[in-house]
Amino acid sequence: MAKQRKRFWHNERKGVVVARFHELVTGKIKKNPPLRVLCRIDEAEFEETIQGQRARTAEEIELFLNALYQQKLIRLKNGTDDESLGVGVEIRDLMDIWLAETKSTRSGRTLDDYMTSKRYYLEALGNHKADRFPSSFGTHLINYLQKKGIDSRTVYKHVVNLQTFLNWAFKSKHLSERKELPRPLKVTKEPRIYTNVQLRKIEQILEQKIASGRKDSSTIQRINQLRAFRLAVYTAMRGGEIWSLRLENIRLADRVILIRNAPEIDFFVKGRKEARVPIGGGLAEFLGRDLAEREPSERWFLDDGSGNQLYKTEATLARPFAKINEELGIRGVKPLHGIRATVITHLLEKGAEITRVQKLARHRLITTTKGYQNTEGLDCLPIVDSIELLVDN
Numbered sequence: 001m002a003k004q005r006k007r008f009w010h011n012e013r014k015g016v017v018v019a020r021f022h023e024l025v026t027g028k029i030k031k032n033p034p035l036r037v038l039c040r041i042d043e044a045e046f047e048e049t050i051q052g053q054r055a056r057t058a059e060e061i062e063l064f065l066n067a068l069y070q071q072k073l074i075r076l077k078n079g080t081d082d083e084s085l086g087v088g089v090e091i092r093d094l095m096d097i098w099l100a101e102t103k104s105t106r107s108g109r110t111l112d113d114y115m116t117s118k119r120y121y122l123e124a125l126g127n128h129k130a131d132r133f134p135s136s137f138g139t140h141l142i143n144y145l146q147k148k149g150i151d152s153r154t155v156y157k158h159v160v161n162l163q164t165f166l167n168w169a170f171k172s173k174h175l176s177e178r179k180e181l182p183r184p185l186k187v188t189k190e191p192r193i194y195t196n197v198q199l200r201k202i203e204q205i206l207e208q209k210i211a212s213g214r215k216d217s218s219t220i221q222r223i224n225q226l227r228a229f230r231l232a233v234y235t236a237m238r239g240g241e242i243w244s245l246r247l248e249n250i251r252l253a254d255r256v257i258l259i260r261n262a263p264e265i266d267f268f269v270k271g272r273k274e275a276r277v278p279i280g281g282g283l284a285e286f287l288g289r290d291l292a293e294r295e296p297s298e299r300w301f302l303d304d305g306s307g308n309q310l311y312k313t314e315a316t317l318a319r320p321f322a323k324i325n326e327e328l329g330i331r332g333v334k335p336l337h338g339i340r341a342t343v344i345t346h347l348l349e350k351g352a353e354i355t356r357v358q359k360l361a362r363h364r365l366i367t368t369t370k371g372y373q374n375t376e377g378l379d380c381l382p383i384v385d386s387i388e389l390l391v392d393n
Contacts, residue, residue, distance in 0.1 A: 013093075016037045018038065047064075089131075090128070098169065109314075116158070120144070120148075131176070138159075163180070191372055192333045199339075210222045210223060234279075235283065237257075242317070247303070317336070341372050344357055
């Protein structure tokens with residue numbers, strides 16, 4: 001049985017009832033149906049009579065809205081209704097509709113980024129009408145972000161996010177013309193990585209704190225930090241993948257870790273593509289001991305001991321490592337992401353085939369894998385010595 005599509009909803013802030021006209025969208029997948037305001041909310045809920053206003057029943061409201069819907073539908077089909085959602089509507093409302101429609105296809109982290117981009121846009125340009133963009137709005141937006149001290153890569157990310165919104169608005173016919181944001185210069189930085197000595201010191205600190213601590217909540221935290229650290233070092237897994245890992249997805253007998261969605265904690269795998277990560281010998285030995293010591297109630301790799309996640313977000317998992325970095329005087333290296341970059345660089349420096357490293361890192365493009373390689377340690381003297389363009393043969 002086909003799922004019932006929601007036809008009406010209330011925009012409480014605007015005080016209006018809005019309708020979706022799915023009948024006007026062709027094809028099996030009915031995306032981006034036209035949106036129109038039918039009436040004010042109070043017009044739907046109350047009827048004017050000789051005795052004054054009378055509250056309509058739920059059935060009467062439904063009949064009233066359906067009648068308005070059919071009238072509007074006829075005008076739309078005949079081309080006599082030239083009302084557009086973009087005409088007169090505020091850009092903030094249009095962004096809210098975009099976010100609502102995007103929610104089911106984006107991870108929580110991406111949606112948070114989109115919300116931040118929306119906030120920056122409104123701070124920079126105000127809540128203007130969607131059909132009246134300020135002059136040179138893209139330049140003003142970028143200047144605003146740069147004056148806030150936001151680094152170039154983050155500025156670039158927010159511009160891309162907002163261009164995604166503008167593309168959606170045009171494709172959905174909320175805007176009559178395509179709007180293009182200028183792309184700021186994106187400065188590519190080589191990833192900052194740990195040295196082997198630094199990684200061993202981090203491991204020693206975690207092991208010492210576990211050995212010297214009492215069997216309490218702080219010890220559980222240290223144990224989980226060591227688990228996360230070793231998994232990152234042995235697999236180059238992303239922080240979010242480690243944070244969201246269920247014990248059932250560690251298949252030690254098959255020597256593989258399954259990267260799977262965890263909708264209950266709003267985690268979805270990168271690129272919506274589930275994957276398998278091999279378990280090497282060193283990691284297999286560690287996991288064998290670790291899994292044997294688990295409580296029967298535990299469900300997560302980073303469990304609090306009773307079946308719940310110890311860390312509520314990926315960010316809270318990274319914070320203890322940032323403190324260790326500070327303790328060791330390590331600057332500019334993102335805790336978990338830095339380990340991932342370090343592993344990739346290490347493998348490439350050892351001469352591993354880049355296509356195999358790409359597969360382990362689960363990068364869609366091989367250029368992404370190359371971008372993780374830190375080349376600061378490469379000595380160019382041997383190739384400079386080999387230049388013989390001006391030497392007689």
